[in-house]
Amino acid sequence: MTETLQVTQGQRGPVDHNIRDQIVLAANEHFSRYGYAKTTVSDLAKEIGFSKAYIYKFFDSKQAIGEAICTGCLTQVMDGVLKAMAEAGSATERFRRLFLTLVELSTQLFFEDRKLYEIAAHSVSEKWESSRAYEAQIQGLVTDILREGRAAGEFERKTPLDEATRSIYLVMYPFINPLMLQYNLDRLPDAPREVANLVLRSLAP
Secondary structure, three states, X not given: OOOOOOXXXXXXXXXXXXXXXXXXXXXXXXXXXXXXXXXXXHHHHHHXXXXXXXXXXXXXXXXXXXXXXXXXXXXXXXXHHHHHHHOOOOHHHHHHHHHHHHHHHHHXXXXXXXXXXXXXXXXXXXXXXXXXXXXXXXXXXXHHXXXXXXXXXXXXXXXXXXXXXXXXXXXXXXXXXXHHHOOOHHHOOHHHHHHHHHHHHHOOO
């Protein structure tokens, strides 16, 4: 589960096309200034100098453009997580780095670019494909870590693997879901560390 998120829902035309990149770049800047909800495809067309009809040759809706931007943000977060995990020497440390790095990078996005963070939150609330793919990748990483830890004798083996994955993900959820994280900022960084310690104690053989 180390592949980059790939979400192309709502995209039209050639996959590799510099016009598509120009649209996404302009939308990124526009959303950063005005927010996703207040921006229309007409606004983007005016900013780029294209007609709205031309933009629709590459994206079938504003949501499709938002999906592309959200996928880029979430991919950056996941790349940072995978890099942190790669430096871990055990399944225990891999889980700790997975969870704490997710929280750290998500929090950075919240404080450094609130408008783009709002797109991620919108993605979750509307169940966009980008957020579903992101959540599935996190759960896949948790499953991989559990398998590795069980094989190494670090974790217990009695709990069914899918049940353990779901339970751990639910415990992590308030700190990695953009909609919920904003209400838990005053609990950082102590709460995620305590949750990680609790999870790891529960996994002890």
